[in-house]
Amino acid sequence: MIGEVFISPPKNNINTNNLVTAKIFSYFCNDKISEMNIFNSYLTSSVGKKILMSLTGLFLCSFLVVHVAGNLLLFKNDNGEAFELYSQLMSTNIFIRSIEIGLFFGFALHIYLGLHLWNQNRKLRPIGYKKYKLSENANFESRIIRLTAVFVLIFLVVHLRTFWFEGRFLGAPSIFELVKVSFQNNYYSWFYVLSMLLLSYHLKHGFQSAFQTLGLRNKKYLLILNLVSFIFWFIIPLLFASMPIYFLFRK
Amino acid sequence: MKLHLKIWRQVNNNSKGKFINYDVDNVSEHMSFLEMLDVLNEKLVHKGEDTISFDHDCREGICGSCGMMINGFAHGPGAGVATCQLHMRSFKDGDKIVIEPFRAKAFPVLKDLVVDRSAFDRILQKGGYISAKTGGIPDGNAIPVKKEDSETAMDAAACIGCGACVAACPNSSAMLFVSAKVSHLGLLPQGKIENKERVKKLVAAMDEEMFGSCTNTYACEAECPKEISITNIARLNKYFIKATL
Ligand code: SF4
Ligand code: FES
Numbered sequence: 001m002i003g004e005v006f007i008s009p010p011k012n013n014i015n016t017n018n019l020v021t022a023k024i025f026s027y028f029c030n031d032k033i034s035e036m037n038i039f040n041s042y043l044t045s046s047v048g049k050k051i052l053m054s055l056t057g058l059f060l061c062s063f064l065v066v067h068v069a070g071n072l073l074l075f076k077n078d079n080g081e082a083f084e085l086y087s088q089l090m091s092t093n094i095f096i097r098s099i100e101i102g103l104f105f106g107f108a109l110h111i112y113l114g115l116h117l118w119n120q121n122r123k124l125r126p127i128g129y130k131k132y133k134l135s136e137n138a139n140f141e142s143r144i145i146r147l148t149a150v151f152v153l154i155f156l157v158v159h160l161r162t163f164w165f166e167g168r169f170l171g172a173p174s175i176f177e178l179v180k181v182s183f184q185n186n187y188y189s190w191f192y193v194l195s196m197l198l199l200s201y202h203l204k205h206g207f208q209s210a211f212q213t214l215g216l217r218n219k220k221y222l223l224i225l226n227l228v229s230f231i232f233w234f235i236i237p238l239l240f241a242s243m244p245i246y247f248l249f250r251k
Numbered sequence: 252m253k254l255h256l257k258i259w260r261q262v263n264n265n266s267k268g269k270f271i272n273y274d275v276d277n278v279s280e281h282m283s284f285l286e287m288l289d290v291l292n293e294k295l296v297h298k299g300e301d302t303i304s305f306d307h308d309c310r311e312g313i314c315g316s317c318g319m320m321i322n323g324f325a326h327g328p329g330a331g332v333a334t335c336q337l338h339m340r341s342f343k344d345g346d347k348i349v350i351e352p353f354r355a356k357a358f359p360v361l362k363d364l365v366v367d368r369s370a371f372d373r374i375l376q377k378g379g380y381i382s383a384k385t386g387g388i389p390d391g392n393a394i395p396v397k398k399e400d401s402e403t404a405m406d407a408a409a410c411i412g413c414g415a416c417v418a419a420c421p422n423s424s425a426m427l428f429v430s431a432k433v434s435h436l437g438l439l440p441q442g443k444i445e446n447k448e449r450v451k452k453l454v455a456a457m458d459e460e461m462f463g464s465c466t467n468t469y470a471c472e473a474e475c476p477k478e479i480s481i482t483n484i485a486r487l488n489k490y491f492i493k494a495t496l
Contacts, residue, residue: 041451041491041495042495044458045454045455045458046424046454046457046458046462046463046464046465047454047464047465047487047488047491048491048495049464050464050465050488051488051491051492117464117466120463120464121421121422121423121424121463121464121466123356124355124356124357124422124423124461124462124463125354125355125356125423126356127354128354129320129323129351129354130257130259130270130349130351131320131322131323131349131351132320132323133322133323133324134419134421134468134470136324136473137324137419137468137469137470137473137474138421138468138469138470138473139468139469142466142467142468142469143421143468145466205467209466209467211485212467212481212484212485212488213465213467213488214488214489214492215485215486215487215488215489215490215491215492216485216489217482217485218482218485218486219482
C-alpha cells in the first residue's frame, strides 16, 4: 500500500472522465498543507518558528555591535566625559528610543520562541535513553544552549536594573559613575565576566546556527561565516568582559 | 569473546518494558551485531524463552530497518554503518553493551527493539514524490544537469529512512531525513518544479507526525549511516523561505 502510493502518487492516476472518483480523490488529496500562507507558515510550523528565532537572534546581535562600540568610550581617559555624552544621546535621541522598542519586542519574541520550542521538543521523547552519547555527536555549545540562554536572561535583568532602569527611571545623575561604582564591586564584576563567558557560548552556537536556519550556511560561505561568527562569540564578549575587569583593577 | 548485554524487553506497545541482562559467549569478532543477536536468540529458543525482536531485512545497509541504540549511539559506534554492518570487532571481550530501541514519540515501540517508523512513510506520502510521470530514462544529454547538482541529489538519495537521525537528535527531529528528500527530489529538473509545494507539504507533515524542531546540534549527521550532510537541512530551510515569502 505504502509503496504503491509512493511510486505513483494519486493525483496522477485520476481518470478525469469519472467525476465521482475524481471528486473523492481530490477530497483526500487536497490537503490544506499546500495552502500554507506566510502568516501560519511562520507562526505554526517548526521551521518557520526557527526562522523567526534566528532573525530575532541576528537582530539582537546587531545591537551588540552598537552597544560594544559605544561602551568602548569607557576606556577613554577623560573621566567618563565621552561616555556620558554617548549615554545621554542614547536616552534622548528619538531614533534610538524607537529602536529600543524594537529591541524589547526582539528579546520578547526570541525568549518566547525559545521557551516554546524547548517545551515542545522535550515532550517528544517520553522515555529517555539509558545510555545516550550526545556529547560525542554534538558540540558543547549546542548542548548547553538552553543553560546559557537562561543565564543570559538573568544577566539581562540584572544589567537592565542596574544601568538602564536606574538611568531612565530613577534619574541617576551620571551613568559613568554608576558604571564605575558597580564595576568596582568584586562580586558584581565577576558576575559580569562569567555572564560574558556564557554569552560567548550562546553566540558560538547561536550565530552560525542562525545562518543554517536561514539556509545560508553552505560550503561557499563557510569560511566567511566562521570569521564573522568569531567576532561575535569571541571578540565582542571579550571586549564586554574587559570593561568590569578594567574598573576592578583601576580602583 | 564474552559479552554482557543489557537489552530492552517490551511485550507490546501497551506494556511497560524493562532492561534484562544476558551474557553471550563465543562471540566471534567477524560476526555482525545482528548475527550476535541471532546467536543469543537461538540460545533463548533452546531454553524455551521468548526471543528478542529486532527489525532487519537486507543485512547490508540498504533497507534501513535494523536501527537500534547501542551503547548510546544509533547503529552503534563507528561512522557510516548501519547496525547490520557493525562488526563485533568494534567491541572487546567482557564489554557491557546497552541495547535500546530508537526513542521518539513519533516512533512507538512495537516490541523489544522494534519501533514503528511508518511516520516516515506518511511524510513521504504527503510530499516525497514527483507528481508527474517522468517516463523512462531520458537520453544522456537531453536534459543538461550540473554535475554538482546531480552528485548532491544522489548523495541525498542515499538516505535509507532508518530513523537514526531522529533517534540521535536531542529534539527527536526528522529534519535530516526530510531534508534528504528535499535535496534528492528538488535538485534535478523533473522534481525542481514542485519544490515549493513539496517543501511546505513535507514540513507540515513532519510537524503533524510529532517530530521535534531542529536546534542545529548536528548529532544527526554524526550518526547517519549514510552520512547525509546537514547542508541538506540548510537547503530545506532555504526552499521553505522561498516557498513562503
Ligand atoms: S538521514 Fe541518515 S539517519 Fe536519517 S533516516 Fe536517512 S539514512 Fe537514516
Ligand atoms: S538490515 Fe537492512 S540496513 Fe540493516
